[in-house]
Amino acid sequence: MAEKGIREFDAKRMIAKGLSNFTKSDLKLETKQVLISPDTNLDDLTGEYPWLENEKLVAKPDQLFGKRGKNNLLFVNKNWKEVKAWIKEHMNKKVTITQTTGETTGILTHFLVEKFFPHEEEYYLAITTGRDGDTIHFSLKGGVDIEEVWDSVVTLEIPILSTIDNLDFAGFLPDELGDKREKMTEFITALYRMSVDYHFTYLEFNPITFVDGAIIPLDTVAKLDDYASFQCAEEWKDVTFPKPFGLKGTKEEQYISELDERTGASLKLTVLNPEGRVWTLVAGGGASVIFADTVADLGFAKELANYGEYSGNPTRELTQAYTRTILKLMTEKKDSKGRSKFLIIGGGIANFTDVAKTFTGIIDAIEEYSEALKKTDVKIYVRRGGPNYKEGLANMRKMGKKLGLPVEVYGPETHMTKIVSMALQGKEV
16 A cells, blocks of 8 residues: 545545445535646636635645644635635745644645635544554544644544444444534445545545534545555546645656556656665555565665556556666666665566566666666566566566676566565575
8 A cells, every 4th residue: 555645625526526425315515616726727717616706715725734724824714806816926935834744845836725614613533544444533623733632532443354334333423413423423434435445545624514514524634545546547537646745756756657647557656765775666556565665674774765666557668668767767876885786676466467568668678778787786686477477587587698687587486575685685584
């Protein structure tokens, strides 16, 4: 699992559209919202969203950071003319925000504008995913300072392989909810079912309230398991995974992201340490987590240079471009202490990815960078299984001999992480 934050706009859009599929009642959310970017023509918006001129509005940045009110970045109960002026004032502005994790400086580029809901009560609701199961959190004291009243939060644990229908779900909600308790129970039950089906790893509403008997999430934080993007393509639609506020992607990361957006396959790359000695070229999201964890468990976390994956049966050309990007970064300079570098080409046993075809793209890139790999003293370890894997592994062996590169090749008979310990420690895990 690799959880990534999504915009509040996307989270509310997805929930408003999909929640009714997980309940037998007429439960639904009212959403009047619009996402504004530097390319948005503010003067044209009222044609598509006429409610902007008829409602009181809320405007706030939508860039994966919280404490917007405390950072004076929450514009509440304003008309459209006032909101337009406020956004123009703040668009592309460099600001420093203060959160519980410290200060971060970045550029404001995306804003959420939505209908303002006058309200009295503010509650806190969150669904979190952990190794041993899921947890639902609720408090009657929602708002910006939930951390200061965390002892008011009640929790319901949902162990792995359990369902929400097997638990005393309504029983954990405080009696003080009164006649709102049934509606909140219904909402959380449907929301939890949806979060599982949509592969949310984190959902937080702070605050969430009632307006005229309807539940309204006022402020939302959400994260998805981005490795479920293929199976959830229909549910997620146009969801994006923006960089955390203040974090600029490298040009290589941006390039791979652009490739990813143009294909039905999956191509992900995060550069962790460009001077690291351990580089991975991994097929599959689950495998990428396993390989990264193994590198860390062996004591080489600081040497792990990148994190990412290719999957979904990418073409030879895409695999070559992805591999070329990693090899370019890997061979830009030698290790400062003269030590070897390691390229781990791994993955589980593929279901439908043609191993021979994707390996052909990898081989193309390695041939292109063969001299640079030798100069940088790179040792290559390969482990793979799946359709046409024998042909793919044979081609890898031939490539190593042809180019004079140190390449060790293994099939599914070898444990997936064994090549990591062989490379880094010269022995099995």
